Amino acid sequence: MPAHVSTVPFVPVVLGGELASYTLARAFHAEFGVRTTVVSRTVPSAVRGSAIIDNVRVPQMDDDDVLLAALARIADAHPGHRLLLLGTVDVWVGRIAGLRDRLDERIAVPYPPLPLIEQLSDKEGFAAACQQVGIAHPVTRFLPDQAPETDVAGLVEDLRWPLVAKAADSVSFSTLVYEGKQKVAYCDDLDSLIALRRTMSGAGYAGALVVQERIPGGDEQMRVLTTYSDRSGRVRWGRLGQVLLEDHDPAMIGNPLAVMHGASSTALAEITRLLEQVGWTGYANFDLKVDPRDGTEYFFELNPRLGRSHAYLHAAGHPLAAPLVREYVEGRDPFDDVDPGPETDDWLYSIVPVPLLMRYVTDKENRARLATIRKGGRVIRPLRYSVDSGAERRVAQLKSDALYARNFATHYRRPVTS
The missing domain is CATH 3.30.1490.20 (ATP-grasp fold, A domain)
Structure with a gap:
C-alpha cells in the first residue's frame, strides 16, 4: 500500500527519460501509488516497458512552443488533476524554470526562480557564494x-x-x-x-x-548531500550519502554509482547557511569530498534538483515525493504528516552489480559495512522493482550491468586511492 495519500489528485510529469527519471517515478509510485508521465524525444531504455510510467514522445521538445503544447495535452487528459513538473538533469530544470510564466495554473513548478538557479548552478557563482559565507571549496x-x-x-x-x-x-x-x-x-x-x-x-x-x-583521495572520499528547503527558504531536511564508487567513463566521470547512507556533523549546517542566505527553495544536491589529510569537507557544486543517485535516499527510507506533493500540489507544509525517515546506514543503492562494486571498495570499514548490508539483502538496484518486473525491465537491468562491466574493464581496471 502507498505510504501517503494526496488530498489533491495529481500527475508527476518528468522531462527527460534518464535513469533518474525512472527512479523518481518509482519513488512516486511507492509513496503515492501513482503513475508518472515521462516526456522524452524517443523511448529511452530506462523507461521502456515500465508498468508505472506513461511515456509521451515529443521529438521536438527542445522547442518551447512544442513542449508547452504537449504539457497542455497531458493536463487536458487528466481533468481535475494538477501536474507536478520535474526535471532530472540541469538542462530540463532550467527549461522548466524559464517557462514558469507561460504555464497555466494546472501545472506546479517546484524550483527557485531561473536567475537563482543560473547563479548557483554556475561553478563560478557557486564558488563565490561559498567564499562569501565561509564554506570550504577547493x-x-x-x-x-x-x-x-x-x-x-x-x-x-x-x-x-x-x-x-x-x-x-x-x-x-x-x-x-x-x-x-x-x-x-x-x-x-x-x-x-x-x-x-x-x-x-x-x-x-x-x-x-x-x-x-585536486583534493587527494579516491572515490570513497566523495560524499553526496541532498537538502530540502521550504517555500520560505528554510532548510527543513538534509541527508548525506557515502559514495563507494563513481563512474569512470570519460563522458560520465564523477557520477556516483554506489552510495551508502552516510553521516557528517558539519556538512548540513554549513550548506544551510548558504541556502538560507540566498533564499533557495525545493531540493538541492551537492557533491563534496573529504580531504584525507585533515578531514575538511570541500563542496564542489550545487545541482538545482534531486541528484542522479537520489535513490540512495529512497533506499534508506526517506520520502522523496511526499514533500513536493504536500507543498506544491496541496499547498501544505512539506512535512505535514510526512516522516522524514530514519538516520540509518544499513542500506545500499548501487547502479552497478554488487560483485563489481566489491572489487573497488578498499576502505576496511566500508567493506565491513557493505558485507553486512549485502548479507542482509538490503540492497536497492535502480531497475529492479517488484511491481514493475516485466521482461523488458529485466533485460534493461541486464544490459545496464553488462555496460558497466565493460566500461570499468575499459576505463578503470584498478581502484585509485590517492
Whole structure:
C-alpha cells in the first residue's frame, strides 16, 4: 500500500527519460501509488516497458512552443488533476524554470526562480557564494573564454599541479561533441591545460573553464548531500550519502554509482547557511569530498534538483515525493504528516552489480559495512522493482550491468586511492 495519500489528485510529469527519471517515478509510485508521465524525444531504455510510467514522445521538445503544447495535452487528459513538473538533469530544470510564466495554473513548478538557479548552478557563482559565507571549496581559478592563451599561466600560477579542469557552464558543455570529451579532465601541466582549452573552444564551447587543485583521495572520499528547503527558504531536511564508487567513463566521470547512507556533523549546517542566505527553495544536491589529510569537507557544486543517485535516499527510507506533493500540489507544509525517515546506514543503492562494486571498495570499514548490508539483502538496484518486473525491465537491468562491466574493464581496471 502507498505510504501517503494526496488530498489533491495529481500527475508527476518528468522531462527527460534518464535513469533518474525512472527512479523518481518509482519513488512516486511507492509513496503515492501513482503513475508518472515521462516526456522524452524517443523511448529511452530506462523507461521502456515500465508498468508505472506513461511515456509521451515529443521529438521536438527542445522547442518551447512544442513542449508547452504537449504539457497542455497531458493536463487536458487528466481533468481535475494538477501536474507536478520535474526535471532530472540541469538542462530540463532550467527549461522548466524559464517557462514558469507561460504555464497555466494546472501545472506546479517546484524550483527557485531561473536567475537563482543560473547563479548557483554556475561553478563560478557557486564558488563565490561559498567564499562569501565561509564554506570550504577547493582552491579555484576561472579561465574566461576571452582570456588569451598567454594569460593562462598567470591565472593558475599559484595552484599546485595536477589540476582538475571542467566547464563552468555544464548545460552548454552537455551539448558539445568532440573526440576524447571528458566531463572532468585532469591536467598534469600547463601544456595539457592549454590543449584542453583549445579543444573545447574548437568544439563551440564559449564559457569559462574551472580549474581547481585536486583534493587527494579516491572515490570513497566523495560524499553526496541532498537538502530540502521550504517555500520560505528554510532548510527543513538534509541527508548525506557515502559514495563507494563513481563512474569512470570519460563522458560520465564523477557520477556516483554506489552510495551508502552516510553521516557528517558539519556538512548540513554549513550548506544551510548558504541556502538560507540566498533564499533557495525545493531540493538541492551537492557533491563534496573529504580531504584525507585533515578531514575538511570541500563542496564542489550545487545541482538545482534531486541528484542522479537520489535513490540512495529512497533506499534508506526517506520520502522523496511526499514533500513536493504536500507543498506544491496541496499547498501544505512539506512535512505535514510526512516522516522524514530514519538516520540509518544499513542500506545500499548501487547502479552497478554488487560483485563489481566489491572489487573497488578498499576502505576496511566500508567493506565491513557493505558485507553486512549485502548479507542482509538490503540492497536497492535502480531497475529492479517488484511491481514493475516485466521482461523488458529485466533485460534493461541486464544490459545496464553488462555496460558497466565493460566500461570499468575499459576505463578503470584498478581502484585509485590517492
